[in-house]
Amino acid sequence: MMQKAMLLALSMVFVFGALPMMGNAQDQPSLYGVIDFMKVKQGNEANYVDVEKTVWKPIHQERINQGEIVGWVLYGVRYAGADDEYNYVTVALFDDPAKLEHTFSVDVEKVHPGKDLDALFQRTMESRQLVRQNLIRRVDAVYPEGGPGEFKYIQVNYMKVKPGEGGAYVDNELTVWKPVHQELINAGTRAGWSLWQGVYPFGTNMPYDYVTVDYFADFSKLGAADTEAAFNKAHAGKDMDKLFAETMNSRSHVRAELWEVLDSVWKE
Template sequence: MKKLIIIAFAVLLAMPLIAQENLYVVMELMKVDNEQEMDYWETEQFWKKIHQERLKAGEIIGWDLWQLLPGGEDQGYQYATVNLYNSAEKMFGDGGDFMKHVKAAYPDMSEDDVYKKFNATAKARDLAVRIFMERIDQTEGDVSMDVGTIAYIDFMKVDMGGYSAYEKAETEVFKPWHQEMVNDGSKGYWGLFRFMVPYGSDTYASHITVNMFENLQKALNQEGPGGDLTDAQQKAVEDGLKTRDMKFTYMARLIDIVR
């Protein structure tokens, strides 16, 4: 799990349900010790109001806070925040007049108190990994994403010369199955995301897939499409699985959201 610190990535996660042709995502993976839990929650509530002001200004189109499971201190990361953008320029931008948003969110807070909050943020968690991503493909369907939504986030490692074959397999072989589950209501959403930064052969992963469910019961009872596979379909599945190495899967629960 320590290798995640050098990920080729930056989820999820709540991002998919925004009706946006282009979607860019910054995911931040947090390490939070058991004794930091309460302080971390208070810290994210402080930042939530600032994200609301950023949303009003058009800098972001959303923000999410996810709890990651299994979540133990020796199992990588406990939380993920996700910032959503409608352009790569905004995602890689400098955040505009950030202090203006802070003042709008907390007009009565002194500058000293603001910086105390910033310092408290650093103490409440370890921002271990930041990943910049673009959405490559997704299922179609109208699904509202609320607090309590469950997601499986799969970290995929694909050789740099194999991106085209892998993404084609996800889109042509596996996406139709996910779409079938969305259509029958057993799944809410599936999306494919490619890491933009960091990037390279030494990174932990290169893509993620996100499967989202309305609630825990549907997430635990997920089943693939019914029916037997033809020989051609079986071969397509086997060939598709060979295009990537599934490195790790988190179950994530959405615990806060800004839209």
């Protein structure tokens, strides 16, 4: 019984990343991401991925069936080495902030009948280290006409907003860059774009306040975008240098990471 409780508690760790684009902010439901940042030792990658796919993916599918979450994604962080803080990420997506209070009510024995829950728990703990967990909230998103774009990779851009510039930063993303990303989507070099705000943890010592996510259908689309052409199309006749300066004055682009989708389950 103790081990079952521990297994249930373990499953409550999630947040971030791959999100199906569900339209523009004004006509889309709330979306929150719980992201778990994982460190997996070299040589144990295949075992960890198998744990996520065979043990936890069915559990997350049951959570979707029960209406707890709307999606779950397993990412591998590309170009990560032994000295990096994390090399895998899982993200669970919630469409209602009220559901974040009680995030797990799945009967694991029902999902894995006859399985040794102690062994499942032990295997999970030995497969990776949970480095940290974040909660984020989607501010806005755009996607291809007709529905969410299929994506295999996402570029995660961490943004640190300058003091007092939070409103200016969000306004800049929505009025300057969102139309540009729409043009990139129209050109077929993006599968979507979204803007997320950090909820927890927060504070002056956090390395980022917001995250933007660029979605790509495949590896060949990375670096294929003609951003200048998209910018000129979205803001014809406007001063590009001035708009770029407004962007730079509102935030710092802390870092960008490339995440590969390894597996996922979504609400149909």
